[in-house]
Amino acid sequence: MLKKLFLLFFFALTIGEIFAQDPQITQFDQSVMYLNPAFTGTTGKFRYHGLQRLQWLAIDSYYNTTIASFDFNAQKLRSGFGLSLMYDQAGSANINASNIGGYYSFFVPIRTWVLRLGLQANYVSRGADFSNKLVFPSQVLQNSAPVWEGKNGQSTSFWDFSTGLVIYNRNFWFGASLHHLSQPNQSIIGSSSALAMKISAHVGANIEIKRSQGNLYILPSVLFKQQGAMSQLDISTRFGIENFPIIFGVSYRGLPILPSLKGLNQDALAGIVGFQMGNLYMGYSYDFTISSLAPYSGGSHEITITYQHGSYPEDVICPLFFKGRKSHNFRRN
Numbered sequence: 613m614l615k616k617l618f619l620l621f622f623f624a625l626t627i628g629e630i631f632a633q634d635p636q637i638t639q640f641d642q643s644v645m646y647l648n649p650a651f652t653g654t655t656g657k658f659r660y661h662g663l664q665r666l667q668w669l670a671i672d673s674y675y676n677t678t679i680a681s682f683d684f685n686a687q688k689l690r691s692g693f694g695l696s697l698m699y700d701q702a703g704s705a706n707i708n709a710s711n712i713g714g715y716y717s718f719f720v721p722i723r724t725w726v727l728r729l730g731l732q733a734n735y736v737s738r739g740a741d742f743s744n745k746l747v748f749p750s751q752v753l754q755n756s757a758p759v760w761e762g763k764n765g766q767s768t769s770f771w772d773f774s775t776g777l778v779i780y781n782r783n784f785w786f787g788a789s790l791h792h793l794s795q796p797n798q799s800i801i802g803s804s805s806a807l808a809m810k811i812s813a814h815v816g817a818n819i820e821i822k823r824s825q826g827n828l829y830i831l832p833s834v835l836f837k838q839q840g841a842m843s844q845l846d847i848s849t850r851f852g853i854e855n856f857p858i859i860f861g862v863s864y865r866g867l868p869i870l871p872s873l874k875g876l877n878q879d880a881l882a883g884i885v886g887f888q889m890g891n892l893y894m895g896y897s898y899d900f901t902i903s904s905l906a907p908y909s910g911g912s913h914e915i916t917i918t919y920q921h922g923s924y925p926e927d928v929i930c931p932l933f934f935k936g937r938k939s940h941n942f943r944r945n
Contacts, residue, residue, distance in 0.1 A: 633808075633839055633840075633842055634791065634810055634839060635665065635675070635677040635700050636665075636667070636844075636865070636879075637663070637665065637677075637914070638665075638846075638848075638863055638865070638880075638882045638884070638897045638899055638912070638914050639663070639848075639863075639884065639895055639897055639914055639916050640814075640833075640835055640846060640848070641816065641831070641833050641848060641850070641932055642661065642663070642893070642895060642916045642918055643661065643663050643679060643681075643916065644661075644932065645661070645681050645683060645694055645696055645715055645732075646663075646679060646681075646696070646698075647787075647789070647812070647814065647835070648730060648776035648777075648778055648787045648788075648789040648812070648814065649694075649715050649716075649717060649730030649731055649732035649774055649775065649776050649789065650717050650728040650729055650730030650776040650777050650778040650787060650789070651717070651728070651730065651776075651778060651787075651930070651932075652683045652692040652693065652694040652715040652716065652717040652730055653683055653684065653685040653686065653691065653692015653693065653694065653717050653719075653728075654685070654692065654728070654930040654932075654933075655683065655684070655685050655692075655920050655921075655922065656685065656920060656921060656922025656923050657684060657685060657921050657922025658682065658683065658684035658685070658920075658921055658922065659682070659683050659684070659918065659919065659920045659921070660681075660682055660917075660918070660919045661679070661680070661681045661682075661916070661917070661918045661919075662679065662680050662681075662916065662917045662918075663677070663678070663679040663680075663914065663915070663916045663917075664676075664677075664678055664914070664915045665677040665678075665912065665913070665914045665915075666912065666913045666914075667899075667912040668901075668909040668910060668911075668912060669910045669911070669912075669913070671909060671910065675700070675701065675702045676699075676700070676701040677698070677699075677700045677701075678698065678699045678700075679696065679697070679698045680696065680697045680698075681694060681695065681696035681697070682694060682695050682696075683695070683715065685922070690718060690719050690720070691716065691717065691718050691719075692715070692716070692717040692718075692719070692728075692730075693715065693716055694714070694715035694716075694717075695712070695713070695714060695715070696712070696713045696715065697710075697711075697712055697713075698710070698711050698713070706740060706741040707738075707739075707740045707800075708738070708739055708740070709736055709737070709738045709739075710736070710737045710738075711734045711735060711736040711737070711772070712734065712735055713732055713733065713734040713735075714732070714733050714734075715730065715731070715732050716730065716731050717729065717730040717731075718730075722779075724781050724782075725779055725780065725781045726779065726780055726781070726930075727777070727778075727779045728777065728778045728779070728780075729775075729776075729777050730775065730776045730777070730778075730789075731773075731774075731775050732773065732774040732775070732776075732791075733771065733772075733773055734771070734772040734773070734774070735769070735770075735771055735772075736769060736770055736771075736772050736796075736798075737767065737768075737769040738767065738768055738769070738770075738798055738800055739766060739767035739768070739800060740766055740767075740800050766800040766801055767800060768797070768798065768799065768800050770796040770797065770798065771794070771796065772791075772792055772794065772796055772807070773792075773793045773794055774789065774790060774791040774792065774793060775789065775790055775793065776788060776789030776790065777789075780930050780931060780932075781931070782818070782931055783817060783818055783819070783820075783931050784815075784816070784817050784818075784931060785814075785815065785816050785817075785930060785931055785932055786814075786815050787813070787814045787815070788811075788812065788813045788814070789810075789811075789812050789814075790809060790810070790811055791809065791810040791812075792807045792808065792809045792810055793809065795807055795808065795809055808839050808840035809839070810837055810838070810839040811837065811838050811839075812835060812836065812837035812838075813835075813836050813837075814833065814834065814835045814836070815833070815834050816831065816832060816833030816834065816931070816932055817830075817831070817832055817833075817931065818830075818831050818931030818932070818933075819831070819832070825853075826853050826854035826855055826856065827853070827854040828851070828852075828853055828854075829851070829852045829853070829854070830849065830850075830851055831849065831850040831851075831852070831861075831931075831932070832847075832848070832849045833847075833848050833849070833932070834846070834847050834848075835848075843867055844865060844866075844867060844879070845865070845866060845867045846863065846864070846865050847863065847864045848861060848862070848863040848864075848884070849861060849862055849863075850884065850886070852888075857887055857888055857889055858885065858886070858887060859884075859885070859886035859887070859888060859895075860884065860885055860886075861883075861884030861885070861886070861897075862881070862882065862883060862884065863880075863881070863882040863883075863884060863897065864880075864881055864882075865879040865880045865881075865882070865899075866878040866879045866880070866902070877903075878902050878903050879899075879901070879902065879903055880899040880900060880901050880902060880903075880912070881899070881900045881902055882897045882898060882899045882900065883897065883898055883900075884896070884897040885897075891919055891920045891921060892917075892918075892919050893916075893917070893918045893919075893920075894915075894916070894917050894918075895915070895916040895917075896913075896914070896915050896916075897913075897914045898911055898912070898913055898914075899911050899912035899913075899914070920933075
């Protein structure tokens with residue numbers, strides 16, 4: 613009985629709050645096109661990227677996110693072009709969203725800096741299965757009023773548009789993005805439910821400390837985002853040593869400056885480990901839940917794989933990426 617009540621409460625929370633939010637990504641500095649469409653084409657010639665996130669596996673209402681993307685640098689056109697596929701599954705009702713997105717960016721060199729502007733257009737298909745796994749009030753509470761308990765899946769589809777800009781030199785980067793500009797109706801049950809616009813600001817650096825045993829690289833990054841009434845702050849730092857393939861990192865997600873609502877504004881601490889060999893990077897992160905959901909969540913796993921091809925021209929290289937291997941094409945030949 614208690615478990616059913618907990619699942620009922622959690623489903624209510626899911627459809628009332630979390631369903632309206634975009635997926636959280638711990639390694640946001642790897643899923644750069646998801647972070648900001650202006651990063652499209654910030655590669656030598658082309659780049660493949662994949663991500664798999666498994667969130668809160670100990671809860672029946674866990675969340676799965678899969679992203680696959682490809683982008684390439686059209687240097688002569690001062691442009692970048694990209695394509696992405698994403699599948700997101702959330703909650704007991706198997707609420708899912710599939711989308712295919714097209715990306716374009718245009719960049720302008722400004723002395724030692726580069727300004728990039730990006731656009732994104734997504735076609736989204738969203739659905740749910742109300743006939744499986746759900747617990748309705750009439751199944752748990754005696755003498756409760758009857759409710760609609762749909763037997764068939766519901767779905768909807770819509771176009772979604774985003775934009776962003778980023779400015780960077782060889783050591784620092786600053787960016788901002790606006791997602792869901794048209795705030796499309798995402799409802800799957802017939803009512804109107806606008807997808808809230810997501811506003812994000814992000815900043816980072818690539819700090820090189822010269823050492824006789826091999827230079828040390830520190831890549832701190834900060835991401836602040838707000839979507840509807842929800843705000844979140846991500847602080848991440850990665851560490852790498854020149855010609856050493858292992859990269860370590862730590863990340864914090866929360867908003868400690870605001871009063872705590874039952875610990876919900878303290879989300880997670882994450883450990884990150886990556887392996888880089890030539891143009892191939894593989895990363896893994898594990899989120900330790902530090903909110904009031906900690907005893908139930910089971911944490912979250914995230915795996916990323918990125919392959920980049922081609923050497924970087926001086927007016928393309930972005931400090932967001934680790935440049936610490938002499939054999940790596942991230943440095944100009």
